Amino acid sequence: MSTPERLGDLLRELAPQVLGVLLRRYGGFEECEDAVQEALLAAATQWPAEGIPENPRSWLITVAARRLVDQVRSEQARRRREVTASVRETPDTDLAPPPGDESPGDRDDTLALLFLCCHPALTPASQVALTLRAVGGLTTAEVARAFLVPEATMAPRISRAKQRIRAAGASFAVPNAQEWAERLDAVLHVLYLIFNEGYTASSGPDLHRGELTSEAIRLTRMLYRSLPDDGEVAGLLALMLLTDARRSARTCPDGALIPLAEQDRSRWDATMIEEGSTLLTNAMAASPLGPYQLQAAIAALHVQAPRAEDTDWDQICILYEILRRIAPNPMVTLNYAVAVAMTRGPETGLELLETLDSDSRIARHHRLHAVRAHLQELAGEYSAALANYRLAARLTTSLPEQRYLWNRADKLDR
Numbered sequence: 001m002s003t004p005e006r007l008g009d010l011l012r013e014l015a016p017q018v019l020g021v022l023l024r025r026y027g028g029f030e031e032c033e034d035a036v037q038e039a040l041l042a043a044a045t046q047w048p049a050e051g052i053p054e055n056p057r058s059w060l061i062t063v064a065a066r067r068l069v070d071q072v073r074s075e076q077a078r079r080r081r082e083v084t085a086s087v088r089e090t091p092d093t094d095l096a097p098p099p100g101d102e103s104p105g106d107r108d109d110t111l112a113l114l115f116l117c118c119h120p121a122l123t124p125a126s127q128v129a130l131t132l133r134a135v136g137g138l139t140t141a142e143v144a145r146a147f148l149v150p151e152a153t154m155a156p157r158i159s160r161a162k163q164r165i166r167a168a169g170a171s172f173a174v175p176n177a178q179e180w181a182e183r184l185d186a187v188l189h190v191l192y193l194i195f196n197e198g199y200t201a202s203s204g205p206d207l208h209r210g211e212l213t214s215e216a217i218r219l220t221r222m223l224y225r226s227l228p229d230d231g232e233v234a235g236l237l238a239l240m241l242l243t244d245a246r247r248s249a250r251t252c253p254d255g256a257l258i259p260l261a262e263q264d265r266s267r268w269d270a271t272m273i274e275e276g277s278t279l280l281t282n283a284m285a286a287s288p289l290g291p292y293q294l295q296a297a298i299a300a301l302h303v304q305a306p307r308a309e310d311t312d313w314d315q316i317c318i319l320y321e322i323l324r325r326i327a328p329n330p331m332v333t334l335n336y337a338v339a340v341a342m343t344r345g346p347e348t349g350l351e352l353l354e355t356l357d358s359d360s361r362i363a364r365h366h367r368l369h370a371v372r373a374h375l376q377e378l379a380g381e382y383s384a385a386l387a388n389y390r391l392a393a394r395l396t397t398s399l400p401e402q403r404y405l406w407n408r409a410d411k412l413d414r
Contacts, residue, residue: 007047009211010056011040012137018060019134020109022068023116029162031071032064033134039064110135111222117161118183118190121168126161127183131190133158135219136212138197145202145397146193180227187223188236188292191216195240199247203397207251213244231287234279239296241276242303245269257404261308273303291327294319313342330362334371346378366395370405377412386412 015036022032039060053059117131125147132143144154198212220237227233249267250258280296287293298319305311320336333356341349353372362368373388386409393405 004048007044007052010052011043012211013215014057014060015040015137016110016113016135017057018064020113021061022064023113024109025065026068029116029134029165030159031068033162035064035068035071036060038067110219114187114190114219115179115183116165118186119165119168120179120182121164122161124186124189126157126164127186128190128193129154129158130161130165131187132193132197135190136194136197136215138194138212142197142202146197184227184230184233188232191220191223192236192239192292194219195243199243200401201398205399206255207257207398207400208247213240213247216240217244229287231283232290232292234283234287235290235293235296238276238279238283239292239299241272241279242296242299245272245276245303251400255400257400259404260302265306268303276300277304289322289326291323294323294326298323311342313339317343330356330359331367334362334368337375338371341375341378346375349375350379364395366392366401366405369395370401373405373408377408382412 018039019032019036022035023029026032042063043056043060047053047056114131114135117134118127122130129143129147132138132146133140138146140155140158141151143158144151147154194212195216198209198214198216200207201209217237217240220233220240223233224230224237245268246260246263248269249263249265252258276296277300280293280300284293284297298316301312301316301319317336317339320332320339323332324336333352337349337352340352350372353368353375356362356368369388369392373385373392376382376385376388389405389409389412393402393409396402396405
């Protein structure tokens with residue numbers, strides 16, 4: 001990994017922690033996020049030339065806090081009165097702790113920030129979007145792709161979410177027991193989307209973004225330690241581990257995508273598979289069945305098969321049928337169509353895909369056309385498969401996926 005990439009990973013990791021510190025001290029979501037973004041920009045400019053500070057987090061906190069002070073002093077007091085009051089109570093000498101100081105300023109506030117973003121004053125969609133932006137560090141465009149909506153739709157939604165948190169007077173703290181239950185579903189969905197964006201990046205030159213999958217797993221572990229008896233928290237952690245265990249086998253040395261059926265299974269991470277399988281077994285035995293446990297069970301069937309042809313597709317079909325009943329969405333139907341094709345033939349899978357053509361959430365998504373092309377190829381409909389591989393390649397903004405789809409099309413064309 002190059003130095004700019006390492007710097008980018010470090011800044012992405014520190015951004016939610018710095019934002020958490022500022023929110024705890026001063027409040028004002030929009031103001032604090034703006035200050036953090038300015039500090040990150042300063043770091044990206046100065047650190048490559050001057051070197052990374054001994055305590056980069058404290059450096060960012062100091063710079064962001066000073067930017068916040070500057071904002072308060074330069075804008076109308078009426079619009080910034082709450083932030084101004086906080087700043088006046090805190091002398092500049094306390095803006096950042098010295099390196100190695102174990103004061104509250106050095107604690108990781110990411111979990112508290114996660115629950116703040118999932119405040120009940122927000123709609124579920126806004127909770128997810130804001131958390132992806134503030135905690136996951138995704139760009140607005142990446143959040144929009146995770147929601148399958150245009151960027152122009154997502155930007156105002158994130159802005160309104162910040163304003164609603166401010167209007168609700170939300171405090172920056174880990175919620176009490178009742179608030180845990182109210183916000184947990186949104187928190188799990190956020191972590192699920194962050195992991196998915198990291199495991200298969202929606203855009204860019206790399207298939208995988210390790211900083212996102214690692215952060216999603218880290219945060220989910222934090223939740224699991226707090227709620228060890230919650231089956232869905234355990235199920236989500238198991239799903240992440242069982243899925244991420246395949247990461248090293250998903251690409252060639254040149255970054256080209258390797259589909260699941262063609263992967264070298266000896267390269268899968270046996271330790272992660274064992275941990276994920278144990279989590280899943282214990283969760284399914286002790287708690288009501290939920291969508292994350294079901295998805296983890298499907299992932300377990302894939303990684304437990306010694307060879308691709310040994311995969312228990314009948315059992316996977318059954319699990320998807322249950323999942324479609326309790327948590328229906330177009331991506332579940334898309335994956336179910338593949339499982340059906342493997343057990344009842346590609347024509348049956350293609351019939352299922354037709355039900356998605358009128359669903360605006362997925363009708364123009366590249367994965368629908370990629371799956372259709374794959375099933376058409378299996379069915380011997382080569383001209384139609386060629387057209388859909390090309391359409392999917394034009395629609396995706398992920399370069400590894402794009403190259404893979406063009407290669408599939410080229411092979412059919414020849």
